[in-house]
Amino acid sequence: MEESFIYYIEGSIKENWDRPALTDYHGINCNYKDVARKIEKLHILFEHAGIKKGDKIALCGRNSTNWGIAFLATLTYGAVVVPILNEFKPDNIHNIVNHSEARLLFVGSVVWEGLNEASMEALEGILSLEDNSILVSRSQMLTHARERLNELFGKKYPDRFRPEDVTYTYDKPEELAIINYTSGTTSFSKGVMLPYRSLWSNLTFAFGVFGKLPGEQVISMLPMAHMYGLAFEFIYEFASGAHVFFLTRTPSPKIIADAFSTVRPNLIISVPLIIEKIIRKKVFPALEKPLIKLMLNLPLLDKKVKNSIRQKVIDAFGGNFKELIVGGAALNKEVEEFLHSINFPYTVGYGMTECGPILSYAGWETFKKGSCGRAAPRMQLKIDSPDPAHIVGEILAKGDNLMIGYYKNEAATHA
Structure with a gap:
């Protein structure tokens, strides 16, 4: 069964x-x-x-x-x-x-x-x-x-x-x-x-x-x-036997930061807006300090400084997670550049309600910056375009995740 x-x-x-x-x-x-x-x-x-x-x-x-x-x-x-x-x-x-x-x-x-x-x-x-x-x-x-x-x-x-x-x-x-x-x-x-x-x-x-x-x-x-x-x-x-904590109020950056430090989650699923708010509020201001800026420009110190910044960002999210998964929209370029530069364990997936939701994903170690992963298991994806690598086209999907159709709306289902 x-x-x-x-x-x-x-x-x-x-x-x-x-x-x-x-x-x-x-x-x-x-x-x-x-x-x-x-x-x-x-x-x-x-x-x-x-x-x-x-x-x-x-x-x-x-x-x-x-x-x-x-x-x-x-x-x-x-x-x-x-x-x-x-x-x-x-x-x-x-x-x-x-x-x-x-x-x-x-x-x-x-x-x-x-x-x-x-x-x-x-x-x-x-x-x-x-x-x-x-x-x-x-x-x-x-x-x-x-x-x-x-x-x-x-x-x-x-x-x-x-x-x-x-x-x-x-x-x-x-x-x-x-x-x-x-x-x-x-x-x-x-x-x-x-x-x-x-x-x-x-x-x-x-x-x-x-x-x-x-x-x-x-x-x-x-x-x-x-x-x-x-x-x-x-x-x-x-x-899978986990313990789920619900933020029963609208998740403001303050409530989320407080919950991260108390619960220390093992896995974080989020949308770009939440990640961006926390990073802009808790991390970027510290990077603007003259000494940090100077140290980031010295090649020998650079790696040490980056590791310490990486740890600061990990701590801002509770310090205990394996991976942070972003979905629902694309990450802001500046924020993604920053996360990538400090080797932060993040990945971006893609999905939609009609697929309940997952269409594509890659683990953070193999994830390519600016992408949204590869086709998920039991799903086939294709870009309907004369030149998929260069010309924008519609994403076509089929597989086990797909919906039956739209309720009482055959025209939309057919379309």
């Missing part, structure tokens, strides 16, 4: 039962066994509320432990997750909930303040991401199930909830797992249909590149409603 995505999620819960799993930075903390118990409670809630396999459940809120649990509970139940960016405007959120035909919506309090339930008529229930309490119920079954949830759980597991109680139905490669609505840069956001094969292939890629991370620590900074943050700051870590 190793080609099943759910197989890895179930396996990780059982193997890492007593390890820390998810933590809200300066907030709640859950071990793998706590996550399993909370998933089970949500399964009972879904079942008693009449949710069926294949039904859609939407999630909209800031990154948090409870977001991660609602996500895992939906997939392991066999329902389809619709993650929605919490920065989207209310009318866009209403539209996505309606277009996706979601039956339930889990929502964070900040997002909920701006929403209007009357604009989402088909929803049977809206639940708070903070504590799974019901904000709106249009279903007697849902209300009843939520009121009796602890009692129903106690009846099902009268002794205690054990690792052997964790048994999920394994997925089939072409089954729909996620409908991810793009940020809508090209037009109104389209619902990308990602099958389990795409989640499995991206996860297998991460295992192949980084191995498993039992007990290691990672910070989740990127929005989990984006496939980049979801796949490589949450799914991969959870499936």
Whole structure:
């Protein structure tokens, strides 16, 4: 069953039962066994509320432990997750909930303040991401199930909830797992249909590149409603036994720097903006000092100075990581030149929602400055151009990571 995505999620819960799993930075903390118990409670809630396999459940809120649990509970139940960016405007959120035909919506309090339930008529229930309490119920079954949830759980597991109680139905490669609505840069956001094969292939890629991370620590900074943050700051870590810290507030350079020095993550996944802000704020000012400038121009001292600068930059990111991976946009040339000159362990990958997300990557030792790696495993890439080395052309991709198409949008899928 190793080609099943759910197989890895179930396996990780059982193997890492007593390890820390998810933590809200300066907030709640859950071990793998706590996550399993909370998933089970949500399964009972879904079942008693009449949710069926294949039904859609939407999630909209800031990154948090409870977001991660609602996500895992939906997939392991066999329902389809619709993650929605919490920065989207209310009318866009209403539209996505309606277009996706979601039956339930889990929502964070900040997002909920701006929403209007009357604009989402088909929803049977809206639940708070903070504590799974019901904000709106249009279903007697849902209300009843939520009121009796602890009692129903106690009846099902009268002794205690054990690792052997964790048994999920394994997925089939072409089954729909996620409908991810793009940020809508090209037009109104389209619902990308990602099958389990795409989640499995991206996860297998991460295992192949980084191995498993039992007990290691990672910070989740990127929005989990984006496939980049979801796949490589949450799914991969959870499936490999790592401990994920969620920055539940908007990640300002100060909050991020503080989290890096406290958590000291073993792997860093980021976007250029965050890296650039930290380097411009913490590193570049020191390099402007006259003495440092002079020393950088003396060839014999140069190497020593560079090593000391390299260490300073590594320390600014917690000092404990194997590699820093940048994606989502190209790195600023000046910042990349600088990182390259001090032999900093960074690499730039390329991907898109439609590939769940990875298309190309190379480890930092073999990474070529200014590039974005090579085609990822199980993916074929081609530049559609008469002279790909010199003339810009469209990137064509095929392989296991690719989506099934856009939800209820055959014209866009065909295009």
